[in-house]
Amino acid sequence: MRIDIISIFPEYFAPLGVSLIGKARERGILDVHLHQLRDWTHDVHRTVDDTPYGGGPGMVMKPDPWGEAVDEVLAADPQARPRIVVPTPSGVPFTQRLAMEYAAEPWLLFTPARYEGIDSRVMAEYGSRLRVDEVSIGDYVLAGGEAAVLVMVEAVGRLLPGVLGNAHSAVDDSFAPGAMENLLEGPVYTKPPEWRGHRVPEILLSGHHGRIARWRRDEALRRTARNRPELLAALDPERLDKHDRAV
Ligand SMILES: N#Cc1ccccc1Cn1ccc2ccc(-c3cc(N)[nH]n3)cc21
Numbered sequence: 149m150r151i152d153i154i155s156i157f158p159e160y161f162a163p164l165g166v167s168l169i170g171k172a173r174e175r176g177i178l179d180v181h182l183h184q185l186r187d188w189t190h191d192v193h194r195t196v197d198d199t200p201y202g203g204g205p206g207m208v209m210k211p212d213p214w215g216e217a218v219d220e221v222l223a224a225d226p227q228a229r230p231r232i233v234v235p236t237p238s239g240v241p242f243t244q245r246l247a248m249e250y251a252a253e254p255w256l257l258f259t260p261a262r263y264e265g266i267d268s269r270v271m272a273e274y275g276s277r278l279r280v281d282e283v284s285i286g287d288y289v290l291a292g293g294e295a296a297v298l299v300m301v302e303a304v305g306r307l308l309p310g311v312l313g314n315a316h317s318a319v320d321d322s323f324a325p326g327a328m329e330n331l332l333e334g335p336v337y338t339k340p341p342e343w344r345g346h347r348v349p350e351i352l353l354s355g356h357h358g359r360i361a362r363w364r365r366d367e368a369l370r371r372t373a374r375n376r377p378e379l380l381a382a383l384d385p386e387r388l389d390k391h392d393r394a395v
Contacts, residue, residue, distance in 0.1 A: 149308060150179045150255045152230065153297055154217045156196055156262060158182040160294040168312075169305045177308050180301075181221075188216040197263050204264075211267040214259065218274060221257055230255035232280040233300065234271055235293030239282035242300055244323035246283070250300070251307035258300070260293025330379040334367030362391070369395045 153161060161182055164170065172178040186194040189212075197207040222230070231253050240246070250256060259266065271280045285296045306312055322333050337348045351363045369392055372380050 149177070149251075149253065149304075150181070150225075150230070151258065151301060152181045152183065152221045152224075152256070153258045153260065153301075154183045154185050154214070154221065155260050155294055155297075156185045157292070157294055158184050161298065163298060164301060169302060172305055172308060172311045175310070177310050178305055181224075183217060183221065185213050185217055188213040188220070200264065206264040208264050209261050209266045211270050211273075214266055214270045215273065218257070218259070218270070225255070228255055229278055230257040232257045232259060232271070232274055232278055233297075234259050234266070234280065234282045235261070235285065235296035235300070236265060236282045237284055237287075237289045239284040242283050242285045242296075242303070244303070244321060247300070247303040248307060250304045256304070258293075258297045260297045262292040330372075330376075330383060331365075331368045332372045332376060332379070334364050334371055365392070366395045 155161070161180075164180055165173070169178060169180075173180055185196055189195055196209055196213050198210050200206070200208045218232075231250070233250070233256055235258070271282070274280055283296070283300070285299050290296060323330060337352060341348050341353060349363070351359055354360065369380070373395075
C-alpha cells in the first residue's frame, strides 16, 4: 500500500517511522510519502491561508496550494486513483469497518488541514473523479488533521497482511465485523500469577479452553455493558445465547 500525506507539518509524522508501522515500511509492506504543502506556494511568505469569505473567525486554507500539491501527487501514478481522506470534525465516523475498507485500498492520500479547514472547492474539484471521504476520528475538535491521520494510518497499517505477528490476528479485534463485532475486549493478564496480592482469575490457569473462552466472552459482555451499553443494545439478539443474556 502507498500512502501520501500532504501537510504544513510533515514532521508531525515522525512516529510513522517507529514500531509496527515503521517496521512495515522497512519491509516494504507500506510506502509512505510525506509532502510539505508550502512547497506549492509562490510567495515569499509561503502563504497557505486567507480570511474566510462571508466573515467569521479564523482563517481558511487557500485552494491553490492544495490543488497544485494534489495534482503533483496524482501525477506520481497517472494510471492509478488514490482514495482521498480528509480528516475533519464534520466527517463520517472512522470505524474498524472503515479501517478495513481502507486497508484494501492500494493507495490512500491524506490531506490533514489546519486553521478552519480547506476551501471546500478543492475536494469538490477532486470529488468529481476520485473517492473523497471526509472522516472524523471522534466527536471533539482537534487543532488540525495530523493527529487524526496518525490514528487512521496506525489503524489501517496494522490490518495489512504481514504487519501483525502470527500471534495476533486483527480478525479478533474489538469492533471487527464477524463473530461478535462491537464487543469490547475483556481484561488481560500475564505472569506472575499473583502481583501485590492480586491473583489472576483461576479459570485462566485451569487449562480448560472452552471454559476460558466462555469466561472471556462473559467479561467482554460485562465490560461492554458497563462502558458502552449502546453497543450491547445494538447487537443482534440472535447473536446472544441464553447464557449471554444472563450475564
Ligand atoms: N476543520 C476544522 C476545524 C473546524 C473548527 C475548529 C477547528 C478546526 C480545526 N481543524 C482544522 C483542520 C482539521 C482537521 C481535523 C480536525 C478534527 C477531526 C476530528 N475528529 N476532530 N477534529 C480538526 C481540524
